[in-house]
Amino acid sequence: MRAAVMYRAGDVRVEDRPDPKIVQPGDAVVRTVASCVCGSDLWPYASMPATETGRPMGHEFLGVVEETGADVTGLKAGDLVVAPFKYCDNTCDYCAKGLHNSCRHGGRYGFDGVDGGQGEAVRVPYADGTLVKLPVAADSALLPSLLTLSDVMTTGHHGAVTAGVGPGDTVLVIGDGAVGLCAVIAAVRRGAERVLLMGHHPTRTDLGRDFGATDVIAERGEEGVARVREATGDGVEKVIEAVGTRESLDTAFGAVLDGGTISRLGVPQYEEGPIGPSTFLRNITLTGGASPARAYIEQLLPDILDGTITPGRVLDRGFTLDQTPDAYRAMADRQVLKAHISL
Amino acid sequence: MRAAVMYRAGDVRVEDRPDPKIVQPGDAVVRTVASCVCGSDLWPYASMPATETGRPMGHEFLGVVEETGADVTGLKAGDLVVAPFKYCDNTCDYCAKGLHNSCRHGGRYGFDGVDGGQGEAVRVPYADGTLVKLPVAADSALLPSLLTLSDVMTTGHHGAVTAGVGPGDTVLVIGDGAVGLCAVIAAVRRGAERVLLMGHHPTRTDLGRDFGATDVIAERGEEGVARVREATGDGVEKVIEAVGTRESLDTAFGAVLDGGTISRLGVPQYEEGPIGPSTFLRNITLTGGASPARAYIEQLLPDILDGTITPGRVLDRGFTLDQTPDAYRAMADRQVLKAHISL
Numbered sequence: 001m002r003a004a005v006m007y008r009a010g011d012v013r014v015e016d017r018p019d020p021k022i023v024q025p026g027d028a029v030v031r032t033v034a035s036c037v038c039g040s041d042l043w044p045y046a047s048m049p050a051t052e053t054g055r056p057m058g059h060e061f062l063g064v065v066e067e068t069g070a071d072v073t074g075l076k077a078g079d080l081v082v083a084p085f086k087y088c089d090n091t092c093d094y095c096a097k098g099l100h101n102s103c104r105h106g107g108r109y110g111f112d113g114v115d116g117g118q119g120e121a122v123r124v125p126y127a128d129g130t131l132v133k134l135p136v137a138a139d140s141a142l143l144p145s146l147l148t149l150s151d152v153m154t155t156g157h158h159g160a161v162t163a164g165v166g167p168g169d170t171v172l173v174i175g176d177g178a179v180g181l182c183a184v185i186a187a188v189r190r191g192a193e194r195v196l197l198m199g200h201h202p203t204r205t206d207l208g209r210d211f212g213a214t215d216v217i218a219e220r221g222e223e224g225v226a227r228v229r230e231a232t233g234d235g236v237e238k239v240i241e242a243v244g245t246r247e248s249l250d251t252a253f254g255a256v257l258d259g260g261t262i263s264r265l266g267v268p269q270y271e272e273g274p275i276g277p278s279t280f281l282r283n284i285t286l287t288g289g290a291s292p293a294r295a296y297i298e299q300l301l302p303d304i305l306d307g308t309i310t311p312g313r314v315l316d317r318g319f320t321l322d323q324t325p326d327a328y329r330a331m332a333d334r335q336v337l338k339a340h341i342s343l
Numbered sequence: 344m345r346a347a348v349m350y351r352a353g354d355v356r357v358e359d360r361p362d363p364k365i366v367q368p369g370d371a372v373v374r375t376v377a378s379c380v381c382g383s384d385l386w387p388y389a390s391m392p393a394t395e396t397g398r399p400m401g402h403e404f405l406g407v408v409e410e411t412g413a414d415v416t417g418l419k420a421g422d423l424v425v426a427p428f429k430y431c432d433n434t435c436d437y438c439a440k441g442l443h444n445s446c447r448h449g450g451r452y453g454f455d456g457v458d459g460g461q462g463e464a465v466r467v468p469y470a471d472g473t474l475v476k477l478p479v480a481a482d483s484a485l486l487p488s489l490l491t492l493s494d495v496m497t498t499g500h501h502g503a504v505t506a507g508v509g510p511g512d513t514v515l516v517i518g519d520g521a522v523g524l525c526a527v528i529a530a531v532r533r534g535a536e537r538v539l540l541m542g543h544h545p546t547r548t549d550l551g552r553d554f555g556a557t558d559v560i561a562e563r564g565e566e567g568v569a570r571v572r573e574a575t576g577d578g579v580e581k582v583i584e585a586v587g588t589r590e591s592l593d594t595a596f597g598a599v600l601d602g603g604t605i606s607r608l609g610v611p612q613y614e615e616g617p618i619g620p621s622t623f624l625r626n627i628t629l630t631g632g633a634s635p636a637r638a639y640i641e642q643l644l645p646d647i648l649d650g651t652i653t654p655g656r657v658l659d660r661g662f663t664l665d666q667t668p669d670a671y672r673a674m675a676d677r678q679v680l681k682a683h684i685s686l
Contacts, residue, residue, distance in 0.1 A: 094601060097602060099601055099602040099626060102601035102602060102625065162628075259440060259442040267620060267624075268622075271617070271619035272615040272617060272619065273615060273619070275611065275618060276613055279632070280610060280631075281444075281632060282445065283505075283632035285628065286628065286629045286630075287626075287629075289622070289625065289626035289627070290624050
């Protein structure tokens with residue numbers, strides 16, 4: 001099969017790889033129908049050291065089940081399924097708590113002999129636990145939105161859940177990338193009355209307004225904090241930080257009210273953060289983290305099926321699998337918000 | 344009047360100070376009946392630079408109202424009252440949310456012309472908002488426990504509340520100081536089934552067992568983490584960190600399960616902490632902070648009045664006001680858990 005492999009920062013190639021086969025009885029082989037490039041793929045694209053064997057890329061995909069192992073009971077060849085961005089058994093103590101990304105048997109696509117999602121097919125371990133059947137045809141117009149259940153929409157939702165967003169709330173979303181925009185959708189979906197979106201790419205913040213953002217703040221850093229305070233009187237109780245840089249974390253601490261909550265969705269690009277006496281005296285809660293996407297797929301699915309939410313709009317340009325290197329480049333250059341790869 | 348004043352690290356003196364008088368119409372003057380020394384008083388006792396004017400000390404006290412300003416309606420001379428460790432209006436937006444320590448008009452005893460609590464009398468601003476009447480006589484045997492409502496008991500309670508402790512929970516409390524021990528009381532009071540207390544002073548951990556701790560872990564650091572994991576199978580979902588050093592924070596991160604919560608009660612003695620990718624990928628929530636003591640006094644009062652909880656037992660040695668310098672020394676030398684000053 002053909003699949004995307006990264007060899008070092010800036011070097012993504014589409015090449016021939018062995019066709020996936022059932023290895024464990026719980027495996028399924030999924031023929032990929034759609035995949036995409038994640039904002040987090042851009043971190044290795046910017047910094048990965050050279051490797052001889054390369055790393056199969058991609059962790060967001062949906063596709064059609066081609067073959068199942070002997071122990072798989074909930075899926076059969078021909079089923080259209082979406083995969084959360086990590087596989088999981090959906091039975092361990094962490095999964096039982098809804099923390100599927102900490103699954104005792106879980107793992108990442110592209111590691112440990114498991115294929116990446118940016119390729120023609122994927123062997124999915126713990127297929128019964130991992131994959132969710134989609135009640136639409138493989139050519140449905142809903143496919144882009146359903147694909148976001150793999151990661152960005154479930155991640156945005158995780159931010160709104162962990163920040164405790166509820167009816168009438170005012171929420172600040174920092175970052176106008178695909179995750180930030182999905183966090184806007186999620187906050188509105190949970191009843192937030194006012195959603196401030198901090199971002200400086202007008203095409204993205206315009207999409208954020210379409211999703212329900214009531215205020216757009218183009219400034220960053222201290223100036224951004226000042227704008228938030230101006231707009232809200234004093235600050236906000238709930239902040240969703242969807243970037244991951246230290247600067248955006250500092251902005252979150254600056255904009256949050258005493259007693260407020262910062263939920264992080266962007267993978268931290270720092271090791272230490274400002275949790276000294278000031279954070280303590282102000283009773284600020286820091287929460288969020290890697291989304292347990294699997295926990296949320298069934299919750300969000302009905303809203304996509306009935307058109308209540310349309311997160312697929314963040315996939316603003318399509319590519320073929322062979323164009324995957326172009327997709328990375330376009331996203332890294334901020335020409336594309338999120339690249340959709342059709343197979 | 345006589346009152347304790349700190350001039351520099353290690354130098355606490357009891358000296359004559361002006362008798363407090365009503366300054367604002369919302370003030371009350373409270374004649375102190377009992378006060379105590381806080382673990383947080385030991386930080387300046389260890390490190391305060393020299394000052395010529397000195398700093399009046401103490402923020403935990405109960406006493407009898409002597410005089411009230413023209414606007415005070417809820418209190419009258421002769422009322423026995425307890426003061427939370429910061430004064431507050433109990434009407435601003437932060438107080439309305441139960442975050443009294445961030446009160447828009449609040450402040451600290453010993454600063455801005457307000458007396459400290461380790462003295463014969465205190466002018467209390469916003470007396471109606473701050474002080475809570477106690478339905479006992481000034482010679483009640485319950486006074487030590489009622490005095491802990493000023494700070495340590497309400498602080499321990501804040502840890503249990505913000506960590507989300509509920510029936511059946513397993514909780515780790517790090518630190519066998521007065522706050523840690525009160526956190527044990529609070530966790531048990533909220534229904535925790537298993538409370539692990541990490542501390543290495545046997546007289547304190549014995550008291551912790553009396554308060555309901557089911558396990559005592561004398562080891563610290565990595566060894567302490569290993570003991571917690573051994574005792575619980577894998578770690579704990581809820582950690583109350585009642586020390587404030589970076590070491591104890593690291594222990595908390597080591598002992599907490601993925602998806603778990605660390606609530607901090609010890610004032611951080613660090614500016615930055617370990618909130619990088621690992622904390623993020625593990626979905627750890629960091630919460631807690633300075634307790635809004637005023638918010639909790641009425642909630643905890645009935646349990647002290649009926650003897651359900653006896654937090655006054657943390658006050659393990661009595662001193663007169665003139666002996667306050669000895670009280671500091673004894674606490675700094677760890678000969679005394681928490682010094683009770685009777686007036």
